[in-house]
Amino acid sequence: LAKTTQPISMDSYEGQEVNITCSHNNIATNDYITWYQQFPSQGPRFIIQGYKTKVTNEVASLFIPADRKSSTLSLPRVSLSDTAVYYCLVAPQGNQGGKLIFGQGTELSVKP
Amino acid sequence: NAGVTQTPKFQVLKTGQSMTLQCAQDMNHEYMSWYRQDPGMGLRLIHYSVGAGITDQGEVPNGYNVSRSTTEDFPLRLLSAAPSQTSVYFCASSLQENQPQHFGDGTRLSIL
Numbered sequence: 034l035a036k037t038t039q040p041i042s043m044d045s046y047e048g049q050e051v052n053i054t055c056s057h058n059n060i061a062t063n064d065y066i067t068w069y070q071q072f073p074s075q076g077p078r079f080i081i082q083g084y085k086t087k088v089t090n091e092v093a094s095l096f097i098p099a100d101r102k103s104s105t106l107s108l109p110r111v112s113l114s115d116t117a118v119y120y121c122l123v124a125p126q127g128n129q130g131g132k133l134i135f136g137q138g139t140e141l142s143v144k145p
Numbered sequence: 146n147a148g149v150t151q152t153p154k155f156q157v158l159k160t161g162q163s164m165t166l167q168c169a170q171d172m173n174h175e176y177m178s179w180y181r182q183d184p185g186m187g188l189r190l191i192h193y194s195v196g197a198g199i200t201d202q203g204e205v206p207n208g209y210n211v212s213r214s215t216t217e218d219f220p221l222r223l224l225s226a227a228p229s230q231t232s233v234y235f236c237a238s239s240l241q242e243n244q245p246q247h248f249g250d251g252t253r254l255s256i257l
Contacts, residue, residue: 065243076149076235076248077188107158118186124243133178134204135188 041078051108053139055121056104060073066097066104069120071138073138077120081106108141147171151236151249158226158230158256166221166252168236177219177243178203179211182251188235194219195242226256 038056045051055065065084069077081088083095083104094107108115118138152167155170170177178193180203190203192211208230210222219238223230233253237246 046225067245069241069246074251076237076251077246078248079245082245083241118187133193133246135180137187 034132037136038068039121039136039139040117041137042045042142043091043145044142045111045142046073047112048110051115051141053106053108053119053121055140057100057121058103064101064123065125066095066101066121067094067124068093068106069122069135071118071120075117077135079100080119095105100121111141111143112134113143113145117141117142149236149238149249151167151234151252153252154199154250154254155253158223158254160226160228162226166169166223166234166236166254168219168221168249170219170238171202172238172240172247174238174240175216175239176244176248177206177213177236179203179209179219179221180235180237181230182235189222191221191234193242195237195254218229222242228256230254231256245256 061104067082068080068145070080081095085097088095096105118140120135120138150168174195179191180188182188189205191209194200194213197216233251235251236249239246
């Protein structure tokens with residue numbers, strides 16, 4: 034499976050847009066990119082998934098360039114409650130007997 | 146709809162004791178997995194299963210056993226607990242391995 038690299042931590046202020054970039058240079062043709070959010074003392078929660086270009090839902094946007102070697106999670110107008118760890122995963126679609134590997138994630142701290 | 150249920154929520158063991166962490170899901174998901182999370186670190190995959198009767202090792206399988214006799218249940222067994230296994234354990238399930246993972250609330254395990 035493709036290895037991912039993310040910044041260890043990021044700081045932001047309330048109301049700002051936050052962009053977290055994930056590098057996945059060895060992404061395979063059938064791999065999808067998925068982002069999770071984890072609050073303290075809770076299990077991770079799915080945020081968004083995409084394959085190419087741009088995906089948007091009510092929580093975030095995911096931007097994937099044409100070469101797909103990186104992706105950017107965009108959180109619009111963050112609030113204190115967006116303080117969490119964000120994980121980027123890359124894995125193939127379907128059940129191919131692979132392992133879903135969570136990296137160390139990016140710890141986002143939103144300040145007032 | 147219960148989702149993913151983990152029991153117990155907390156457990157203290159003595160070195161050398163054995164125990165089973167329970168995980169059950171009621172969503173008819175094929176893919177199930179166990180992770181451990183140590184303070185300040187991301188999740189590390191212990192074991193996973195792509196369906197009943199099929200299990201495989203993750204990144205850190207030593208000291209743990211799993212079985213998958215039914216689609217619903219995926220118990221994790223510690224054969225002889227060691228202090229290094231003190232951690233928070235998360236169970237997750239999904240329809241297929243790259244579909245959004247649903248996580249349980251975790252089991253906080255301390256080994257003295």
